[in-house]
Amino acid sequence: MKIVLIGIQGSGKSTQGNLLSKKLKVPYLSTGHILRDLAKQKTPHGRYIKEILNTGVLLPDEEIIPIVEKYLERLEYKNGYIIDGFPRTVKQAKVFNGGIDQVIYLNVSDKEALWRLSYRHDPEREDDETLVAIRKRIEIFHKYTKPVLDYYRKKDMLIELNGEEDINKIHKDILEKVTKK
Ligand code: AMP
Secondary structure, three states: EEEEEOOOOOHHHHHHHHHHHHHHHHEEEEHHHHHHHOOOOOOOOHHHHHHHHHHHOOOOOHHHHHHHHHHOOOHHHOOOEEEEEEOOOHHHHHHHOOOOOOOEEEEEEEHHEEEEEEOOHHHOOOOOOOOHHHHHHHHHHHHHHHHHHHHHHHHOEEEEEEOOOOOHHHHHHHHHHHOOO
16 A cells, blocks of 8 residues: 655644554655655765755755655565655656555644644754744645645545544544545
8 A cells, every 4th residue: 555645744744654554554754754864974965955954945856756766666665655745746746657545635724733843842853843944844835735735636546634633533534534445
């Protein structure tokens, strides 16, 4: 089973992705996590990625696409995966070209996401969870990722959920919809 998770930062994608991964026994991966790992390299490329992460802008399609494609070639993802953070643009969505089964959108208002993030402290994201970077990511979501939702909606692949509900309820709803489709 190949599943995509979409939502703004703070929408609960990684929480739900990890819960779903355990339940379905399908590995979870996140592009943000992959990039934060690459940003640790003390090379010009590592520093470039770090700069992108800290400002909240997107890595260009022609750079992120090969990184993700290479990752997904790994044996552990052969039988399926739950991917969080990709695709974020329509161009990226076209890369999958029919290769995924479902897309889950966790719909959370900007206000709720900002509220949640103001209370969250993720040591892995110390440098990139500034208010400026978070606001930039939200702005980019509306501009570039909302069209991805329309793209999947037209293909009848989109499962849209209210991400402001209780964690366990969302998990239950996802499971029900994913196994039913
Ligand atoms: P995230 O952890 O999903 O919030 O991602 C953190 C940052 O990684 C984003 O703000 C982007 O700079 C970069 N990033 C992650 N996924 C993508 C993607 N699919 N396309 C471009 N940039 C990405």
